[in-house]
Amino acid sequence: MIRAMxxxxxxxxxxxxxxxxxxxxxxxxxxxxxxSDITTSADGxxxxxxxxxxxMYKEVDRTLGxxxxxxxxxxxxxxxxxxxxxxxxxxxxxxxxxxxSPFLLTTDKMMKFCSPIPKKNNQKVVYTSGAFDxxxxxHIGFLKSAKEQGDYLIVGVLDDSTIKAxxxxxxxxxSLSERIMSLLACRYVDEVIFQAPYTISQxxxxxxxxxxxxxxxxxxxxxxxxxxxxxxxAKDYNIFKIxxxxxxxxxxxxxxRVESRRGEFEKRNVDKQKKEIAIIAAAETKKENGGSNE
Numbered sequence: 001m002i003r004a005m006x007x008x009x010x011x012x013x014x015x016x017x018x019x020x021x022x023x024x025x026x027x028x029x030x031x032x033x034x035x036s037d038i039t040t041s042a043d044g045x046x047x048x049x050x051x052x053x054x055x056m057y058k059e060v061d062r063t064l065g066x067x068x069x070x071x072x073x074x075x076x077x078x079x080x081x082x083x084x085x086x087x088x089x090x091x092x093x094x095x096x097x098x099x100x101s102p103f104l105l106t107t108d109k110m111m112k113f114c115s116p117i118p119k120k121n122n123q124k125v126v127y128t129s130g131a132f133d134x135x136x137x138x139h140i141g142f143l144k145s146a147k148e149q150g151d152y153l154i155v156g157v158l159d160d161s162t163i164k165a166x167x168x169x170x171x172x173x174x175s176l177s178e179r180i181m182s183l184l185a186c187r188y189v190d191e192v193i194f195q196a197p198y199t200i201s202q203x204x205x206x207x208x209x210x211x212x213x214x215x216x217x218x219x220x221x222x223x224x225x226x227x228x229x230x231x232x233x234a235k236d237y238n239i240f241k242i243x244x245x246x247x248x249x250x251x252x253x254x255x256x257r258v259e260s261r262r263g264e265f266e267k268r269n270v271d272k273q274k275k276e277i278a279i280i281a282a283a284e285t286k287k288e289n290g291g292s293n294e
Contacts, residue, residue, distance in 0.1 A: 004140045006115075006187040018047045021054040035062030044275065066103045066178055069269050071134070075258045076265060078170045105177035113184035119152050119191070127204075128214040129156030129196045131163045133172040133251050135182035138216075141245035146214040147188040149241060154208055155189050156196025165224035166198075173255070199223045199230040205237070213240050218250070 002011050012027060018041060019032050032051045036059055039047045051057045119125070126149045132139055147153045157180055163172045172179065176195065183189050197204065200213060213234035223230045234240040258265060 019051050031058045033058045037062045074173050075255050123152040124150035125152045125210050126150040126212040127154045127210040132179050138245045138247040138249040141247045142216050143188040145243045149212045152190045154191045156193040159195040166221040214243050
């Protein structure tokens with residue numbers, strides 16, 4: 001997953017959770033960067049304490065509106081018609097770091113994620129479309145394979161209502177904006193079509209000069225609005241290809257993993273939120289006391 005992100009040059013596997021200055025030195029890194037959210041070990045220790053003391057730490061603003069805790073809660077809600085907590089308060093998360101807030105897509109955010117290289121006239125265009133919900137290694141493997149079929153990969157992202165029509169009312173887990181940004185961050189994706197049509201028309205093929213239409217190994221649901229094969233025209237033109245992602249992982253698999261550990265994740269989320277609230281309160285108290293812990 002990380003290797004497929006367009007800004008990543010090298011990946012350090014099995015890195016320690018508490019970042020050590022020596023690890024940065026071993027890989028020739030001058031700084032360790034992290035978002036402005038709170039990250040601590042199980043005992044509450046700041047995981048970046050050592051690199052901060054060594055003046056090797058840089059902090060950047062985190063993306064508001066989405067977090068791992070929030071995504072896990074969304075998944076857990078699928079199995080229940082009511083909110084997760086027995087007291088019905090799971091949505092009332094006071095922590096500003098893991099709480100729910102809408103992810104707002106702006107042109108500034110989008111431009112930072114977009115590819116700076118425009119399509120050239122002689123490039124072979126490959127097209128695929130889908131939900132791309134909870135972006136995972138299966139998606140990455142498929143997109144890499146799709147890009148290898150040509151020179152320029154365009155990905156159409158289906159809107160929420162279309163996905164609900166063929167997958168059910170609990171889907172998608174991620175919003176359209178979140179799914180778009182996940183794709184734009186992938187190094188194999190050159191262009192993204194927002195709210196792409198479920199059925200690929202001749203007009204779409206001609207407008208984008210598409211030479212290959214790719215799909216994964218999973219069964220293709222018929223168009224919910226017409227009951228017809230959404231790839232019929234691409235098949236007629238003999239440009240439709242079925243590709244193997246090389247991974248058996250699917251979005252339902254991820255949902256099943258989380259659901260199988262429901263109790264563990266519910267406790268984890270509550271404990272994490274309580275810990276963050278305590279840290280925030282301590283920081284505010286320290287600030288009111290002029291920097292003193294007394």
